[in-house]
Amino acid sequence: MPEDLINSFMTGPDENGRFGDFGGRFVSETLMPLILSLEAEYEHAKTDESFWAEMDFLWKHYVGRPSPLYHAERLTEHLGGAKVYMKRDELNHTGAHKINNVLGQIILARRMGKTRIIAETGAGQHGVATATVCAKFGLKCVVYMGAHDVERQAPNVFRMRLLGAEVIPVTSGRGTLKDAMNDALRDWVTNVRDTFYCIGTVAGPHPYPAMVRDFQAIIGKETKEQMMEAEGRLPDTIIAAIGGGSNAMGLFFPFLDDKTVNIIGVEAGGKGVNEKMEHCASLTGGRPGVLHGNRTYLLQDDDGQILEGFSISAGLDYPGIGPEHSWLHEIGRAKYVSITDVEALEAFQLCCALEGIIPALEPSHALAHVMKIAPTLPSDHIICMNMCGRGDKDIFTVAKHLGFDMKI
Amino acid sequence: MTRIDAKFADLRAQGRKAFVAYVMAGDPDYDKSREIILGLPGAGVDVIELGMPFTDPMADGETIQLAGQRALEGGQTLAKTLQIARDLRSTDNTTPIVMMGYYNPIYSRGVDRFLAEAKEAGIDGLIVVDLPPEEDDELCIPAQKMALNFIRLATPTTDDARLPKVLTNTSGFVYYVSITGITGAANAEATNVGPEVARIKAQTDLPIIVGFGIKTPEAAEAIASVADGAVVGSAIVAEIAAGKSVAEVLAFVKSLADGAHRA
Structure with missing residues (x-):
């Protein structure tokens, strides 16, 4: 193997979802089977030409890429x-760039037979992107948004509602993005059978950081x-x-x-x-x-x-x-x-x-x-x-x- | 043999079911929570779950989250939580104490330092919600080496194929989460829980204790009758949140314990 391949920075994460010491799967047992099945589905999709053909088509004709x-x-x-x-x-x-990732996750959700999509949002861009793609595919969409952000990003809240999403203002904790993510995780733990959690950034348990990166x-x-x-x-x-x-x-x-x-x-x-x-x-x-x-x-x-x-x-x-x-x-x-x-x-x-x-x-x-x-x-x-x-x-x-x- | 193993051996010999009570350390303030916790053995509690407050309790419902917020606003720290355990140990050397919470405060303190302090304070076991078996190297294995039990949650989504992974490295008891959901939410149903307990028992000799969604003495009795014991958390915490006196809280705990012990 040539030296530049051995020294690649692009091989992560490892099989435990680690980038060096970072990453991992620090979630409750209820969610473990869900993220393992998501990982399996994503690993399959990654090398499936039909998955990427669908992505490319939508990126071009729906998102407007490149x-x-x-x-x-x-x-x-x-x-x-x-x-x-x-x-x-x-x-x-x-x-915004958010839709690049949302498309990938929603296509995966459809392949997994999930009918209800949840998301967290801060500024509202990920929420709008998720609500948009859910509208396109006729999926139920629930967006958790910190109560403070609901106030300061009112136009995006209205956009999400126009697109058919249910926006839930989060008042737990201090009502911010991290609390919205907590409440989305609580929803997921409660609705494990039909729900797909569409995370908006390169964080969360493995495989999300790698998967969102790959879509972006x-x-x-x-x-x-x-x-x-x-x-x-x-x-x-x-x-x-x-x-x-x-x-x-x-x-x-x-x-x-x-x-x-x-x-x-x-x-x-x-x-x-x-x-x-x-x-x-x-x-x-x-x-x-x-x-x-x-x-x-x-x-x-x-x-x-x-x-x-x-x-x-x-x-x-x-x-x-x-x-x-x-x-x-x-x-x-x-x-x-x-x-x-x-x-x-x-x-x-x-x-x-x-x-x-x-x-x-x-x-x-x-x-x-x-x-x-x-x-x-x-x-x-x-x-x-x-x-x-x-x-x-x-x-x-x-x-x-x-x-x-x-x-x- | 830890205090947990000894307690369950004792209960088994007596043919009794276990009653496990969860209280958040520092809620509503340090002194009152200390008084409640020190009163738990006298109210019939067989195992104490000592809640460690965390800003982001992702597996908990509003009741426990608010309890954590009250505790943190009152200045509760991990050191103070350990001090409550130490104080309990000075009057009671048999009731097991299991610390329950999330990993970050432990990780922040340093795993080795935390384990040494917990051991010294008289802690017997740990339940750390966000450490599944996939992350056993973090805390579970080091804790077992210190002879602290690491108690794992098994859930309705833990299927038979996954169960052995969850049971490996679990000790003390298995905590079966009765529902898919957060603490204090839906009601646990004995008719659903019974077969699940049997399913887990087919793969382990450890006691199976059931928690989440148990709110009344009747429910504690019904659930304990199909398992080795029942846990109540949110319902007790809700009494504390309502401003009940220490005596009133402990009377409620006793009614729950009596319920479980009737099973």
Whole structure:
């Protein structure tokens, strides 16, 4: 076997669902048989051409893939350094990368004969994507959403309801994304026979982190091909925002073995990564622990109690991160940084003004890091960031922070 | 032989069923929960499940989750939970104490350190909901090496093919979860539970204790009659949440214990 194959970063997870020490299957016994049968179904689907043919067809005709790779000329000029590209996953149907993964999971659910789909959602993008695909296939859909998020993401709640989903505001715990995930797991434990849990990020018990990554890897795969076409070479740096980390894992994964490519994940720094924990930067401000079925970096106190994150972006507001990111962080293959709310808001406005693209607050974090490093790099350095969602859902939040009165 | 093994040998010799009570350490506050827990053996409790509060109790219903929140807001820590066990041991050296909860607070403390402290505090066994047999190397095997029982949950979804995996490395007793669902939810039905207990008994000599969805003395009696004992948690915790006095809570516990012991 050639050396570059032996040293691959792309072989994980192992048969126990571990990426190094991270990942695993930390769930109650009631759920174990369910995740084992999901794993078997996914292992079968992975090498089944008819599964991928169905995915490809829907990606093309329903989602609108491939999404464009776009050279942000005015932004590049403004920053005066590296050449900036955007992978335009915000142009997907439903406005974000989330649907890439939802399609895969729903096709699996149909193959498994499941008739009821449950999901958790933070900003509402995963909930909208799940409700959308369920509507398309005539499946019952129940979305758990923290009561606090229901309030700050009202347009997405209405979208989900229009699409026929039942949205359940979660008030248990503190009523946030992690509590929504707890309640989704409680639902699953109760309705084991007919229900499929469609997780929205690269976290949860094995096989979810690997499966969601594989469905999102279409982002990186296309980026690679499109970059070869546009520039005749790979990018020097790829950058993506991270809450749970699915858009980032999707972009990063196909590049892991391309050792010339710098990989940077951007966590939500909230009001700043400090001891007051007013951020969601699990890697830069947390330590390893076990939550929601996997071992990964978590925001927690000295006694192992989970802390709430804080971010302007509801989609990044999660105290954990996908286990594969924890592993990439520890082995040093990817670098993780954090960006504050203020920096993300600046990037948001700059992107609107210079490129005519209203970005979601999540990729605004990635863009803010691009703004930091691009001016320090030469003009032949190519950066590609993942524009993983559009900002329509965020205009109310942004208006509030900019002191703009939206009352009609 | 642990206190758990001794207790079940004793119960078997007397032809009695076991009554197991769950109380969340630190709920509603440290002092009151300590008083309740120290009173459990006198109320007829054969095995104490000492709940360890956790912010994200994924297998529990609202009643237990709120109890955990009250405890954490009151400043409950793993160290304080162990102290309650230590205090109980100073007055009672036979009633087994099983700590029940989730893995992260244990992992955060460090498995070796936690096991040494638990052993020293007089803990006899552990039930850690989010550690299935697939993760035995984490805590189960190290606990067994320290002569602490690791009690596993078996559920309606644990089929015959999987059961041996669940029973391997299980000791003390088997906790059969009577329903698919969370604590304090649906009612356990003896007619459904009986055949399931028989199914598990065909593969193990360990006592089978049934929990989840048992709320009344009558239900405790009905379930205990088709198993080796019954667990009540949420119903007791609900009394504490309602602000009942220590004496009232213990009187309710005694009525449940009497129910199970009639079986």
